[in-house]
Amino acid sequence: MPQSEPGTTSGLTAAVMLAPAGLLFLLFFAIPFGVMAMMSLLTANPLVQPNAGFTLQHYERIAGDIFYAEVLWQTLRLGLLTTVLSLLLGYPLAFLIARARRPLTRTLLLMAVIAPMVMGLVVRTYAWLGMFSNTGVINGTLMKLGIIAEPLAILGSEAAVVVALCHIYVPFMILTLTGVIARIDPKLEEAARGMGASRIRAFLEVTLPLSAPGILAGALLVFALAISAYVTPIVIGGYEILTLPMLIFQQVSSSFNLGFAGALGVVLLIVALVLVWAYGRAMRRVAEGAV
Amino acid sequence: MRPAFLAACGLILAFLLTPVLIVICFALNPEPFIAFPPSGISLRWFGKFFTSRDFMAAFWLSLGLGLATVVIAGLIGTLAAIALSRGRFPGRAVLVQLFLSPIVLPSILTGFALFQLAMVAGLGRNLGILLAGHLVVATPYVLRTVLAMLAQSDRALEEAARNLGATPARAFREVTLPLIRPGVMAGMLFAFIVSFDQFPVSLFLVSPGQETLPIAMFNYLRFDFDGTIAAASCVSILLAVILVIGIERMIGLQEYTRL
Numbered sequence: 389m390p391q392s393e394p395g396t397t398s399g400l401t402a403a404v405m406l407a408p409a410g411l412l413f414l415l416f417f418a419i420p421f422g423v424m425a426m427m428s429l430l431t432a433n434p435l436v437q438p439n440a441g442f443t444l445q446h447y448e449r450i451a452g453d454i455f456y457a458e459v460l461w462q463t464l465r466l467g468l469l470t471t472v473l474s475l476l477l478g479y480p481l482a483f484l485i486a487r488a489r490r491p492l493t494r495t496l497l498l499m500a501v502i503a504p505m506v507m508g509l510v511v512r513t514y515a516w517l518g519m520f521s522n523t524g525v526i527n528g529t530l531m532k533l534g535i536i537a538e539p540l541a542i543l544g545s546e547a548a549v550v551v552a553l554c555h556i557y558v559p560f561m562i563l564t565l566t567g568v569i570a571r572i573d574p575k576l577e578e579a580a581r582g583m584g585a586s587r588i589r590a591f592l593e594v595t596l597p598l599s600a601p602g603i604l605a606g607a608l609l610v611f612a613l614a615i616s617a618y619v620t621p622i623v624i625g626g627y628e629i630l631t632l633p634m635l636i637f638q639q640v641s642s643s644f645n646l647g648f649a650g651a652l653g654v655v656l657l658i659v660a661l662v663l664v665w666a667y668g669r670a671m672r673r674v675a676e677g678a679v
Numbered sequence: 680m681r682p683a684f685l686a687a688c689g690l691i692l693a694f695l696l697t698p699v700l701i702v703i704c705f706a707l708n709p710e711p712f713i714a715f716p717p718s719g720i721s722l723r724w725f726g727k728f729f730t731s732r733d734f735m736a737a738f739w740l741s742l743g744l745g746l747a748t749v750v751i752a753g754l755i756g757t758l759a760a761i762a763l764s765r766g767r768f769p770g771r772a773v774l775v776q777l778f779l780s781p782i783v784l785p786s787i788l789t790g791f792a793l794f795q796l797a798m799v800a801g802l803g804r805n806l807g808i809l810l811a812g813h814l815v816v817a818t819p820y821v822l823r824t825v826l827a828m829l830a831q832s833d834r835a836l837e838e839a840a841r842n843l844g845a846t847p848a849r850a851f852r853e854v855t856l857p858l859i860r861p862g863v864m865a866g867m868l869f870a871f872i873v874s875f876d877q878f879p880v881s882l883f884l885v886s887p888g889q890e891t892l893p894i895a896m897f898n899y900l901r902f903d904f905d906g907t908i909a910a911a912s913c914v915s916i917l918l919a920v921i922l923v924i925g926i927e928r929m930i931g932l933q934e935y936t937r938l
Contacts, residue, residue, distance in 0.1 A: 399766065399767070399768050401762075401766070402762040402763075402765070402766025402767075402768055403762075403768075405758040405759065405761060405762035405766075406758070406759050406762045406763070406766075406774070408754075408755040408758065408759070409755045409756065409758065409759035409778060409818060409822070410759075410774075412755065412811070412814055412815065412818065413777060413778060413815065415811070416793060416796075416808075416811040416812065416814070416815050417781065417789065417792075417815050419796060420789075420792035420793045420795060420796040421788075421792045423792065423795045423796045423799050423800075424791065424792045424795045427795055427799060433798075433799050435799060435800065435801065436801075477691050477694065478691075480684065480687050480688050480691060481688055481691045481692065484684075484685075484688045495927065497692075499923055499927070500692055500695060500696060501695065502923055502926075503696075503699070503919060503920060503923050504695050504696070504698065504699065506872045506876070506919040506922060506923060507699070507876075507912075507915065507916055507919050508875075508876035508878075508893055508912075508915050508919070509876065509878045509893065510878060510893045510896045510897050510900065510912075511702060511896075511911075511912040511915050511916065512698055513900075514702065514896070514900060514908055514909065514912055515698030515699070515701045515702045515912070516698060517713065517900070517904070518701045518702070518704075518705050518713050518715070518909075519697075519698065519701055521713045521904070523712065523713050523714045523715065524713050524715055525701060525715045527715075528714065528715030528716060529715065529716070532716060555694065555695070555698060558695070559695075587681070609783060612783060612784075612785060613785065615785070616785030616786070616787045616788065616879070618787055618878070618879060618882065619878060619897060622901075623897075623900060623901075633785075633787050633879075636787075636791060637882065637883075640791075640794065640883070646795060646798055646799070649791070649795075650795060653788060653791050653792070653795075656785070656787075656788060657788055660784060660785050660788060661784075664780065664783045664784055667783055668776070
């Protein structure tokens with residue numbers, strides 16, 4: 389390749405290098421989503437029944453039964469509550485990490501945030517089961533101390549699911565916010581304080597508005613993750629709280645209705661895509677607005 | 680910083696880390712169900728986990744799957760990242776977005792869509808489709824870290840090597856590759872975590888009798904609450920701690936969070 393500039397790769401070489409990843413994503417990412425969308429609009433599997441035709445029946449079934457609207461609302465509600473709680477708990481810690489002066493403090497705090505994140509969904513959900521169950525940490529301690537005689541019914545409540553989901557997804561919020569807050573010059577806040585603003589007012593009027601794009605990005609990420617949670621609502625919510633992912637799995641495992649499950653999947657996909665698109669926009673604003 | 684603020688941060692840290700302690704506590708508690716406070720200390724659940732044929736089969740499957748994912752995702756992710764960062768062709772930005780999208784797109788949807796493909800095409804669920812699913816969700820992590828490393832690395836070094844007479848391949852092998860190696864390693868570590876802890880994708884794609892560790896743990900958890908699951912969790916926590924320290928050594932956690 390004598391004519392190519394130093395440091396660049398010719399089109400052909402680039403294509404060869406991209407081919408494996410491109411093929412993987414075409415076959416196992418793009419096509420599957422296409423199949424899912426297609427199946428949601430067909431009466432049957434066209435490879436098995438060649439006379440399968442176009443239909444809107446699966447979507448009509450979703451739109452026609454208030455039950456599905458309730459499940460969708462429950463799913464979005466869980467996502468919203470988890471996001472709000474994650475923001476309230478995540479922001480102070482992200483602020484502390486971003487403003488930590490000693491590198492060692494920073495690293496140790498980051499480890500504390502990332503370690504639970506790599507622990508795995510099932511492990512963390514089990515931990516919260518141990519916390520909330522009738523003989524678990526909370527009830528066991530309260531009964532031992534004689535504060536309550538009967539265990540509190542924590543499992544199965546929406547609050548318990550939200551707390552567990554927040555624990556699982558708050559690291560994503562913290563990592564997003566840390567990056568954004570670290571880019572805000574602390575001198576801006578100092579200047580505001582120098583001009584007589586109280587500590588709280590300086591934070592509310594300088595740092596908080598400047599971190600808004602990060603708050604938005606973190607919130608969208610946590611929301612997208614929380615609405616697709618499956619393990620935690622089942623184990624902590626004990627089927628008392630039904631979410632869209634649970635319904636989808638139920639459709640394929642017990643009813644084996646691929647078309648209807650596909651339609652439910654498309655509904656979740658549309659919600660997720662809107663969130664991902666908004667997240668991308670928020671992150672670009674973070675990058676452009678870097679102080 | 681004010682004491683009240685530091686106290687609040689301390690409480691939040693406790694919220695983050697208490698579950699880890701709970702798991703360790705239940706793994707060592709000899710009671711055959713969730714019970715607090717613990718009645719003693721025993722290693723019986725670790726014994727049960729390491730001698731359970733189902734858990735061990737799941738553990739080795741997850742480990743094998745994780746290693747296969749790491750090797751393949753590391754290779755194709757790195758190749759794609761180099762092409763996307765150094766190549767000159769239209770649609771690069773769109774391709775980067777596409778390749779990174781499984782990170783933010785709920786993986787339960789990725790798993791479900793692959794399940795639809797496997798069913799409609801009559802492939803059924805097998806190890807091949809499971810590996811494909813893990814690759815789709817793990818490769819973006821390699822791609823992301825390597826892309827970031829390539830963006831940081833000084834292209835002038837590569838050019839200098841070329842000007843001194845090195846072929847493009849040699850300049851790449853002897854200059855660029857050593858520069859991006861930490862990124863590749865860190866990306867591979869994350870790919871391993873994503874695969875080893877993978878739940879949503881595996882949920883739809885494991886075939887009965889061939890379960891990965893998270894799926895086996897979840898199925899166990901629905902009927903049995905004894906300490907075996909806590910012992911399994913401890914093994915997975917230990918692995919996580921090793922990996923986090925590994926990433927810190929490799930590129931530094933601060934670098935990672937900036938990616």
